[in-house]
Amino acid sequence: MSLVDNADYEVFRRKVLALTGIDLGLYKSQQMQRRIGSLMERVGVSTFAAYGDLLGRDRAELDRFCDYITINVSEFFRNPEKFDELEREILPELLARSRNLNIWSAGCSNGAEIYSVAMILQEIAPRGYHRLLGTDIDTGILSKALAGVYGPQDVRNVSAARMAKYFKADGESYVLSPEIRSKVQFKMHNLLSDPFERGFDLIICRNVVIYFTDEAKQDLYGKFWESLKDDGVLFIGGTETILNAKDIGFAPMASFFYKKVPVRKEVGVG
Numbered sequence: 001m002s003l004v005d006n007a008d009y010e011v012f013r014r015k016v017l018a019l020t021g022i023d024l025g026l027y028k029s030q031q032m033q034r035r036i037g038s039l040m041e042r043v044g045v046s047t048f049a050a051y052g053d054l055l056g057r058d059r060a061e062l063d064r065f066c067d068y069i070t071i072n073v074s075e076f077f078r079n080p081e082k083f084d085e086l087e088r089e090i091l092p093e094l095l096a097r098s099r100n101l102n103i104w105s106a107g108c109s110n111g112a113e114i115y116s117v118a119m120i121l122q123e124i125a126p127r128g129y130h131r132l133l134g135t136d137i138d139t140g141i142l143s144k145a146l147a148g149v150y151g152p153q154d155v156r157n158v159s160a161a162r163m164a165k166y167f168k169a170d171g172e173s174y175v176l177s178p179e180i181r182s183k184v185q186f187k188m189h190n191l192l193s194d195p196f197e198r199g200f201d202l203i204i205c206r207n208v209v210i211y212f213t214d215e216a217k218q219d220l221y222g223k224f225w226e227s228l229k230d231d232g233v234l235f236i237g238g239t240e241t242i243l244n245a246k247d248i249g250f251a252p253m254a255s256f257f258y259k260k261v262p263v264r265k266e267v268g269v270g
């Protein structure tokens with residue numbers, strides 16, 4: 001990218017921030033510019049300035065833009081072996097400390113991830129008063145999460161027993177039972193700018209940070225640390241690592257699961 005392009009992109013970044021509240025500066029610039037470039041090609045504009053103008057006057061294009069940059073792919077029990085580990089080891093350990101769990105799926109997309117946890121808890125700890133929260137920046141996908149209607153691809157890792165118990169087929173779709181739906185609360189939340197709640201036993205944030213800058217990721221993991229209870233667990237995506245986990249105050253448990261170490265070390269203080 002040339003300097004001229006970068007200046008153009010910076011103006012575009014400020015425009016998008018004003019229009020949507022999304023700060024593209026916290027996402028990896030080259031990947032984001034490539035993704036936006038393919039959207040621009042689709043509508044036949046060649047500069048960020050022209051595309052910014054278009055987003056300012058065309059609501060439908062602005063919605064398409066938001067959908068595209070946030071990429072909502074998800075499915076039930078994504079990486080099934082990790083969900084097995086969650087069911088057999090992580091949740092029982094958390095339940096041994098507290099009968100009622102407070103769990104947050106951050107960047108929950110269509111809700112498949114947090115609903116998967118709801119099914120597991122229904123089976124292993126049905127009497128607990130658990131609080132399950134799903135948040136996402138994209139309000140369109142949150143409406144889909146609330147509706148609880150899924151396609152065959154979304155449910156391909158769900159066992160036959162769970163399909164029979166928790167879903168009803170409706171033509172090509174699968175409708176999630178009201179019982180499981182009622183266990184989860186959804187709300188809009190931008191991980192890069194909104195305040196974080198505290199007191200979680202488990203935070204799940206998978207396949208969300210791929211386009212965040214390293215600084216934004218570090219900052220986010222620090223905030224998750226603050227949001228977890230002592231010995232609470234952070235569950236991240238199968239292609240992700242927390243680089244300086246120890247400095248933040250996380251101890252690796254199993255791959256992709258980190259436990260909060262209660263006393264945070266001050267980085268750089270001797």
Ligand SMILES: C[S@@+](CC[C@H](N)C(=O)[O-])C[C@H]1O[C@@H](n2cnc3c(N)ncnc32)[C@H](O)[C@@H]1O
Nearest residue numbers: 070072073074107109137138190191206207208
């Ligand atoms: C690929 S999906 C991951 C869904 C689910 N966690 C999973 O692994 O199956 C990424 C989600 O992150 C959301 N997202 C992207 N940037 C975000 C931000 N700044 N704050 C909150 N959610 C964000 C997107 O809208 C999208 O729904």
